[in-house]
Amino acid sequence: MNYSATPQPADRDAAQRVATAAGGAPTALAPEKRASHAKAIAAITLGNGLEFFDFTIYSFFATIIGKLFFPVEGQLVQLMLAVGTFGVGFIMRPVGGVILGGYADRAGRKAAMSLTLWLMTLGSAIIAFAPGYATIGVAAPLLIIVARLIQGFALGGEVGASTALLLEYASDRTRGFYGSWQFVSQGANTVVGSLLGVALASTLSPAALESWGWRVPFVIGMAMGPIGIYIRRHLDETLPGVEDGAAQAASTPLAKPAEQPASLPVRKLFRDHARSITTGTLTTIGGTAANYIVLFYLSTYAIKILHLPMASALWAAWTGAVVTVICSPLAGALSDRLGRKPVMAVSRVLLILAVYPAFMAINAVPTVPVLLAVVAALAVLVAFTAVPNIVMLPELFPRAIRATGMSIVYCLGVSIFGGFAQFFATWLIQISGSNLAPAWYLIGCSVVSLLPLPLMRETAGKPID
Template sequence: MDYSATPQPAGTDALNLGDASATPPAKRTSHAKAIAAITLGNGLEFFDFTIYSFFATIIGKLYFPVEGQLAQLMLAVGTFGVGFIMRPVGGIVLGGYADRAGRKAAMSLTLWLMTLGSAIIAFAPTYAAIGIAAPLLVILARLIQGFALGGEVGASTSLLLEYGSDKTRGFYGSWQFVSQGLNTVCGSLLGVALAAALSTAALESWGWRVPFVIGMAMGPIGIYIRRHLDETLPGVEDGTVSAAQAPDAQPVRKLFREHSRVITTGVLTTIGGTAANYIVLFYLSTYAIRILHLPMSSALWAAWTAAVVTVICSPFAGALSDRVGRKRVLWISRVMLIVAVYPAFMIINASPTVPVLLSVVAVLAVFVAFTAVPNIVMLPEMFPREIRATGMSIVYCLGVSIFGGFAQFFATWLIQISGSNLAPAWYLIGCGVVSLLPLPFMRETAGRAID
């Protein structure tokens, strides 16, 4: 198998090229514009969903008034994880919708749902105002957002891969992870700006709501941008279904009947990458505030640093996986991450300063990018086009729901029961080792036709 073709940079005409045997990419819309539209819309959804983690300490204080800061933090990050419970449900419902009505229709619906969730959080009264109804509103909003993202990831990643050729899918698919990193960059910068510009009283009173209002307002913009994408599901064009090429009416049933082994191996492989992603990109800023006792304005730079590194490294990771294979890149980077994570936590605890924290986070983020990108690209490649969005959604969401969504909760809980600030490293190591077990039994997908 020839893996030697190097993907061309986004924004050039070479993105439209593919060999005769390759899966034909979509042709009408400029591929650079398509990547930008998909990435922007996906990033907006992840911004709405993940901004919650940056203000978990404040939300815990306002909506979960239990005794003890660590207990408040556990409830706040536990509510962050609640949103992930609905991801598999959203994956089944909205992933199936994307494989019946098309990728564009599903992605528009997910943006509307995400906007609704952000609006609920932005305007939810606190516990002091309405009592137990306050945390229930926050939980409801997280469930809606989790349901939406459950369908978004499968539809948007499938669309990215279907715009690429057999020799550039890794590069195209990497932009899914780029979009997640970009939302973290924007969210952390906004968090830093608010923490620096506002007093503690103002930030806790109304300042933390600002990012959710912005996310709510940006939803319709993302929907408008995505209207100009070309549909890649055969038989679906501009919201109409062709009788000659009607998509499978029951993609979920077909998925579990014919691809149960692929689902199992895909979920296990996803565990390691998603645990690392949510600990390094999101939890370490909270960890720096509560465990290392760094100021919020400084600690949020950890999330910004991790996000910038992943944004830079992700396209290179995707291109490398096109060249040498997904499995090889994933295997090497994940082993390196497993080896590095415990010493990393030892270093930041021995010298809890902002420069040390940012340096450690930057190194870990490189490993995260190179292990997460080939992983997220392999998942939709394992399924045929007619059930690809459903398959990708279910596999990714099952892996992410528990081991990613509740990663912050598990890490905090391990610290509490063990008394060791190094406990989050144990969690990452365990998830990483388990995720490597099915890799030898998975087929290499780089450079091969998937349709």
């Protein structure tokens, strides 16, 4: 059974436009069709959430991983190496975006998303069973680095393919809402990961947690990969010429996937859409820096800088993730109504004004209630900053190169300013001696991300194909 009922998403939009042109209101979807699209959203985002669970759980256990795999003097340097290895995974994201995004634009979204899940499972397995430095020496951190590179490569293709598929299921008036579920899935995986981290930190002794407890989430993520692959098998493909029959392929200007050279999407992208690549990458900097500092780094910051217990600090990640899950669909729907650019601009200006006082507050009163209140407030702004951004990126490119374009632009912005956000924040603390330094980093990234907005076209409510 397929998750999306006929007609296909493109046919559904066409039917709505015909109804509107005839003088009537757009035809509403039947209840069973709405239900099938809800199942499709669940299938797409569940697999995406599993991949982000595998990728981000590393951040929650960075302090333990740093101790076991990077035995250098000084806790802050140890942490820098651990979170730096977290960032190493992002180096491969643009490579994965080019290769796997191009694959999604040739072989289809489903094929690419299945491949990314297998790769993510492999990376989790390596981390789950890697011996520590005390057992195999320098080979231990090298194994962690290899695993992170594999995971980064996989996510580089996953985000573009899954976000493109979400938007291609939607109508012109609902793309923001549909695309917001990409960010909901990322928040949901953080909820699950942080709860698991809290449970392990609360129930296991420090010795047991360092010995084997920290490996449990990676084993779970590894085991869940095949489940996500099975669930996604029942999705309908939205790329013309793939699984839809020869008749549809012959009626579209796109060549069949088998006839497209592997480099065609990439060549066409950089030849015809250089401006979209540049502006899209710059605007992504603000959203990704906010995401990784607020939702991931603040829990590590609470442990190492504020000296809060690990179980208590992980509640900060849980709080931020829950707020993100709640606010993301609202942010997507608001961007459908008001436009992507206004929602992004207002939320980023508010974030610039709020982040420095927020860091001052948690340093002045380093308690769990204050930390959770600050994280919750910032997470609201993160959702309204990041959701319109991630929706707007695939809207900048035509269907034939959408997954590739989305992957490359998103990964270029995320790789340095998101993946290494925790490293930069920790490094700034060390060289400046100020615990407020992470706020400077987030403010700088947010200001840069506002600069290209006037040069970008508004995409909300307008046809993209």
